[in-house]
Amino acid sequence: MRRLPVNSPAPNQSARHLAGASVAHDSAWKHVSGQARYIDDMPEPEGLLHAAVGHSAQAHARILSMDLEAVRSAPGVVAVVTADDVPGHIDIGPVFPGDSVLASGLVEHVGQPIFAVAATSHEAARKAARLARVEYEPLPARITIEQALAAQLFVRPSKTHLRGDPDAVLGQSEYRLQGSHHIGGQEHFYLEGQACLVEPTEDQGAFVHTSSQHPSEVQKLVAEVLGLPIHEVQAEVRRMGGGFGGKETQAAPLACVAALLVRATGRPVKYRLARADDMIQTGKRHDFLNQWDVSFNAAGEITAADISVSGRCGHSPDLSDAIVDRAMFHVDNAYFLPAARVTGHRCKTHTVSNTAFRGFGGPQGMMVSEQVMEDIARQLGKDPLDIRKANLYRPGRDTTQYGQTIEQHILPDLIEQLEKTSDYRQRRQAIRRFNAGSPVLKKGLALTPVKFGISFTAKHLNQAGALVHIYTDGSIHVNHGGTEMGQGLYIKVAQVVATAFQVDLSRVKVSATRTDKVPNTSPTAASSGSDLNGMAALDACEKILSGLVAFGAEHWKVPAEDIHFADNQVHLGDTAVDFADFVQAAYMHRVSLSSSGFYATPRIHFDHERGQGHPFLYYANGAACSEVIVDTLTGEYRVLRTDILHDVGRSLNPEIDRGQIEGGFIQGMGWLTMEELVYSDQGQLMTTGPATYKIPAVSDTPPDFRVDLLADSPNREATVFHSKAVGEPPLMLGISVWCALRDAAASITDYRYSPPLNAPATPEEVLRAVTASELWLASAMEVADE
Missing domain, CATH: 3.30.365.10 (Aldehyde oxidase/xanthine dehydrogenase, molybdopterin binding domain)
Known part of the structure; x- marks a missing residue:
């Protein structure tokens, strides 16, 4: 069988817009013409209600009483729910527990949702949510990283990566510097804020239209909150108006709240956060306090480093364990640290729980080494670029501290x-x-x-699935677990599929990501969307190609090695057949034109106890x-x-x-x-x-x-x-x-x-x-x- 091996470059065939070609984003014309449909653009189903939440006005407090009568009697209000109305799980922490879908008894940040409202309009829901009378008993609130460190308050245990004996080298060094800096957080500020639309289905299930980077997590958490098996909930993502990590975990709570209101009313519910509410209620990039003690020689080469990175995680773990891990992995950036201790603290503060943001802790960690390079250069009177070049990884100095x-x-x-x-x-x-x-x-x-x-x-997330169908006219339908947030993932995967079959890109259509087509998907994050989903789609294509080649060899009586796909045709020895005609013939001979694909990233492992891998x-x-x-x-x-x-x-x-x-x-x-x-x-x-x-x-x-x-x-x-x-x-x-x-x-x-x-x-x-x-x-x- 002559097919395109994974480790080969895409051939230069005349089929148009294969992998390697510059092609416009598949939704570009829809974006500029206003035809790209986002959650808030969807046609409203009959009986649609709108959601809002009442949230905490205190950073850390006990709720002594909550009077919601004025909320229930407000114009347009159809239902109000609290934690007492949750039929299933209350905790919806994405990795570790700590995030309640609605708080009960204790609040730990300003903006934490404590009840939810369904009303006949977005404005009516928001106005009603402000009418609650809540009595609090304030508790001591720790807001800053320094306050959390002083109190030894963490959402997860601190970790250390260690190589060599940095203390001994630091104590013997002629050149040494210490320093620290604060690195601020960052609001995702996507053009489309957090939004979802949940519709009731049979058997008390739900169909969730969500603006999420992780539809499988939305599906799972909605099912758990409703007390249902996962197969009773479906989630779909066509596109997001930006994500940047902010919709990896933070989209799920909205879907869970909307699903609770669907259960309470039997009607579809849209939940869209206004910008101010979005910024108050959802997490951001972690701000960090970085501290270091570094020694170096007269050439400016680092000889040892003792570094600590402390992230403000907010009130719950969310993804902070892995985010601080990545900050620890990247404190070296591009530079060799012969002896090093890197410690990461996951500081608990009474602020909104911070979350993924493009780079996932890596940028905050890199800031350490880049300031150190500058400071060494000033101390030695050299150009910072020369110090950077002197410390770069190179043969013989090419193993990271982990x-x-x-x-x-x-x-x-x-x-x-x-x-x-x-x-x-x-x-x-x-x-x-x-x-x-x-x-x-x-x-x-x-x-x-x-x-x-x-x-x-997190090793288990390095997997992806895809589903590829060829229809009898030669058009190709693709579905995969990755989500499109403007980064061009869909067009890249479409190019991969077009290249596998050597057909024009116009033949390939990638449809909305859906949990009932490709299940148990990983989030579209960690820069892995094309790597994972492209390979999964290619795997599906190669399975289909295997069957098509076997069919061609038998039907046209040519050796399999003399069959190849090129320029919208299938070449069978000396015979060339149009791709669509070949597909039609395969269908008539009952050859499968559909396959799922799967990919798991090889060669990765890490021992978190030893800090090595x-x-x-x-x-x-x-x-x-x-x-x-x-x-x-x-x-x-x-x-x-x-x-x-x-x-x-x-x-x-x-x-x-x-x-x-x-x-x-x-x-x-x-x-x-x-x-x-x-x-x-x-x-x-x-x-x-x-x-x-x-x-x-x-x-x-x-x-x-x-x-x-x-x-x-x-x-x-x-x-x-x-x-x-x-x-x-x-x-x-x-x-x-x-x-x-x-x-x-x-x-x-x-x-x-x-x-x-x-x-x-x-x-x-x-x-x-x-x-x-x-x-x-x-x-x-x-x-x-x-």
């Missing part, structure tokens, strides 16, 4: 290439000259790498060079230019990948520079909308923005056509902007001092860094005068 060997050293050459194409050295000298003659405006420059592990760190199938790599200009009187700044070189292996769709890189960089830049979450001392979120929470605008994009894909770099692993993941890694390219801002502030001291700069580096924070540099310079001058 025991995984770096098998493909891409970054040294990638960085050398970007250093040349971005004119880093020439611009560094030009910036020095500019700063020397400019007392107010200062420029900064930084080139930073990214090494990001690809796989779920091989948690990632491979690493994605990239680098960015960013230049900024800072007004030292106000702290205001602009990004002037960014150059990016990123490795996506053998790209399935280069333009989709470029879009992911551009968007990821901007989102990462926004996280580190302007997106500031502010809480009151009482745990009340103060930034609840675009008036107070600022995300990057088009005007914040670098006016000179250059993005290139690393050429001739197929993945050595047997991923789908040797491509590489591209969803999360580009976000960390935004670290280059944060480092460039520090570089600009350091120029005030002629690069002899590294000023502190917490993230987000708002103008106020940048001004503090500038002030710290000026004070250091004044002190140094006083010492020199003496």
